[in-house]
Amino acid sequence: MHYIGLISLYAAFGSTLLALFYGGRASSSQPKLARRANLISILAAAASTSALAAAFLTNDFRLAYVARNSARSLPLIYKLSAVWAGQSGSLLLWLLILSLFSLAVQRSCRLRAEELDIPVNAVLGVVRLLFIILLLFVTSPFEVLPDPPHNGSGLNPMLQSLGMVVHPPLLFIGFSGFAVPFAIAVSRLWVGDSDSAWLETVRPWVLLAWVFLTAGIVTGGQWAYSELGWGGYWAWDPVENASLFPWLTGTALLHTLLPKTGIPARKWWCCALIVLSFSLTIFGTFLTRSGVLDSVHAFSGGAVGSIFLAVLAVLLVFSFGLAWLRRDCLREAGSERGSTSPLASAVLIGNILLLLLLGGVLFGTMFPLLSRTLAGREIVLDESFFNQVTVPFFLALVFLMGLAPVLAGSSGGWPGVLKQAWLPLVCGSAVGLYVTFAVGGGETAALPFGIAACGLAAHLRVLLGRQPRFSIGCTLVHIGLLVILVGVTGSSVYTDDIFVSVEPGQAVEFGSYALSYPGLTPRYGVDRYTVGTTLSLSRDGRDVGKLTSEKTFWENRSQPSTEVGIFSTFKEDLYLNLAGWEGQTAQLHLQRFALVSWIWGGAWIVYLGAAMALVGPVRAAKQGKQVKAWGRRTFS
Amino acid sequence: MADKKAKVIIVALLPVLVLGWLAFRAFENSAAYYYTISEVLVQEMRDQKLRIKGKLVKDSVNYDPSIPLLEFSLADQDSQVDAVYAGVLPDNFHHADEVIVEGKFNSRGQFTVSKLMLQCPSKYEGED
Numbered sequence: 001m002h003y004i005g006l007i008s009l010y011a012a013f014g015s016t017l018l019a020l021f022y023g024g025r026a027s028s029s030q031p032k033l034a035r036r037a038n039l040i041s042i043l044a045a046a047a048s049t050s051a052l053a054a055a056f057l058t059n060d061f062r063l064a065y066v067a068r069n070s071a072r073s074l075p076l077i078y079k080l081s082a083v084w085a086g087q088s089g090s091l092l093l094w095l096l097i098l099s100l101f102s103l104a105v106q107r108s109c110r111l112r113a114e115e116l117d118i119p120v121n122a123v124l125g126v127v128r129l130l131f132i133i134l135l136l137f138v139t140s141p142f143e144v145l146p147d148p149p150h151n152g153s154g155l156n157p158m159l160q161s162l163g164m165v166v167h168p169p170l171l172f173i174g175f176s177g178f179a180v181p182f183a184i185a186v187s188r189l190w191v192g193d194s195d196s197a198w199l200e201t202v203r204p205w206v207l208l209a210w211v212f213l214t215a216g217i218v219t220g221g222q223w224a225y226s227e228l229g230w231g232g233y234w235a236w237d238p239v240e241n242a243s244l245f246p247w248l249t250g251t252a253l254l255h256t257l258l259p260k261t262g263i264p265a266r267k268w269w270c271c272a273l274i275v276l277s278f279s280l281t282i283f284g285t286f287l288t289r290s291g292v293l294d295s296v297h298a299f300s301g302g303a304v305g306s307i308f309l310a311v312l313a314v315l316l317v318f319s320f321g322l323a324w325l326r327r328d329c330l331r332e333a334g335s336e337r338g339s340t341s342p343l344a345s346a347v348l349i350g351n352i353l354l355l356l357l358l359g360g361v362l363f364g365t366m367f368p369l370l371s372r373t374l375a376g377r378e379i380v381l382d383e384s385f386f387n388q389v390t391v392p393f394f395l396a397l398v399f400l401m402g403l404a405p406v407l408a409g410s411s412g413g414w415p416g417v418l419k420q421a422w423l424p425l426v427c428g429s430a431v432g433l434y435v436t437f438a439v440g441g442g443e444t445a446a447l448p449f450g451i452a453a454c455g456l457a458a459h460l461r462v463l464l465g466r467q468p469r470f471s472i473g474c475t476l477v478h479i480g481l482l483v484i485l486v487g488v489t490g491s492s493v494y495t496d497d498i499f500v501s502v503e504p505g506q507a508v509e510f511g512s513y514a515l516s517y518p519g520l521t522p523r524y525g526v527d528r529y530t531v532g533t534t535l536s537l538s539r540d541g542r543d544v545g546k547l548t549s550e551k552t553f554w555e556n557r558s559q560p561s562t563e564v565g566i567f568s569t570f571k572e573d574l575y576l577n578l579a580g581w582e583g584q585t586a587q588l589h590l591q592r593f594a595l596v597s598w599i600w601g602g603a604w605i606v607y608l609g610a611a612m613a614l615v616g617p618v619r620a621a622k623q624g625k626q627v628k629a630w631g632r633r634t635f636s
Numbered sequence: 637m638a639d640k641k642a643k644v645i646i647v648a649l650l651p652v653l654v655l656g657w658l659a660f661r662a663f664e665n666s667a668a669y670y671y672t673i674s675e676v677l678v679q680e681m682r683d684q685k686l687r688i689k690g691k692l693v694k695d696s697v698n699y700d701p702s703i704p705l706l707e708f709s710l711a712d713q714d715s716q717v718d719a720v721y722a723g724v725l726p727d728n729f730h731h732a733d734e735v736i737v738e739g740k741f742n743s744r745g746q747f748t749v750s751k752l753m754l755q756c757p758s759k760y761e762g763e764d
Binding site: 360378551562 | 670738
């Protein structure tokens, strides 16, 4: 089986080269051959990934990678997700996703209409070639063991969760997605296209990458929250920050690309943000895989990290070189000179805030490295640094976002904005005052809640049909983000925790709940031994639910793993961690976080809004295609 | 025109200054300095937030689950430091390869840990 995987990789290597050969030249004379070669390389990448997946499903422990990350008793779904549990497998998944994006480019009506898919896929081909070379010569998932074991060493228990199944693919789709705008920009600048019409084709791709990156970040947080047991979802860890960098620039890009904004030097901004977003995905990969910074979830180091750093250097030199050579194309034509409308100014301010956030987080993340190099002493900045630096900027940004419908809808300049913004502002102030005097939590709660209320009020007017110049998709994305702000604020400000030792039959009062502890129950599995307890939750004398937390000891792993219990309501989450026990006396760590479920709920609103915003342009493109290229639905 | 440019530059510079000020203010109480164990024993650093990396001394671990309080020692080649952590014993603590602790020294010369991080031989990928 593994031969198929390896041969497919070589086939992908060859056909990608061939596609580059046919499609790389400026005016490609052989678009059919280029497309065919590209299609073969896509199929080969799919075959290679399938071969690795098949090796996992059939317990083929001759492969070192399978033996290291799987075992016979592993449930089917985790066998599948074990494909991306390690370094080389995740690179292979990444290659597959890039290939699927390449397929989407090839099938895109808008790009095909002007045969733009060939040069775009040529650039994507170069990116894919890097991954293929890494997989073939640096870190191969198809390495064969001379003496295969009877059983694999199993998947790290922390990775045996639904989070591990969905989080990495979503993140990789988000990361790879930013390669397409980059490829379009490079292919346009390469031929010296001075028109800016191509910017319109870029936006759906950016939106697609952005929403997947958002989903990747949110599911990562949810995974940490429900699996790691410390009760948080974001810790400003270098690896987490690495996924935030392209998200920040991607958000800026998404707004700069809006055709109506008319911000000054729009084309220049767009190109810079496209290059920056793509470079930051590469930079993030370097951070994650090089081991230069201490992180809780870095891959083990090795050559891959330094290769990505080298790629990043080449990428930046190439991009800025190209931009310099084509600087005439980046200049705006007279008719496209930026306006000074409130919307244009707001987008510009938003971009500056997002870039400063990027700078702040980047500075904090890299500070250990900077101080080690410059001062000879490593200095680490903890979460409080990031919170203090970023929270004011995030709040300013969300405030601006909340007023987006007003900014986009008003026609009378700044006075017009004020005329329409008074109602949301009054709502926000009222909620802020209410929180200050009736709920408590100080300005760390009142300010974000006020800002969220102001934004929600402004966006609800769109939903009620009072603000026609703002699309429903964008409205929902903004509302989702505002709901997330409410959840993040609630869960960071209103928290409570107790640590108790309880005997069987005893009850614990916590918040408005009473929890009764029945004792510990052991359970035996094929390769594990689990001790757990299920507390009954009651409120005002009524049973409301159960909370289960357990510790599992594994046969072939030295460390146990803990499952936390979460009782989630609209208002708050109860979080139980079985910390330890002596006989039947258990030590329980109970935590309470307000409004956590709003974060996950808000994320779903974001996805829904982005999907609606995506369907619009795709449908429009489909209709356009029927006029332009009737009936050509073949791959060649 | 020049006037307008100056205005734009001022407007853009303002948030940069705010960011710089916030970073400067946040730095003081969030910076932890990396020291080796031998270094911290030579110098007296009572009020400085430190980050120390060392190997866990295997028979030094003492955990009282009812408080909870975890006491242990970390060592490098030739020196050793005692640490206390008021928190739950992490699952994989006994098998940690290296332990990174962040905190300050208390008056009894013990290192009071505020943040405990473990580096395990098998953190994410099975190979080491």
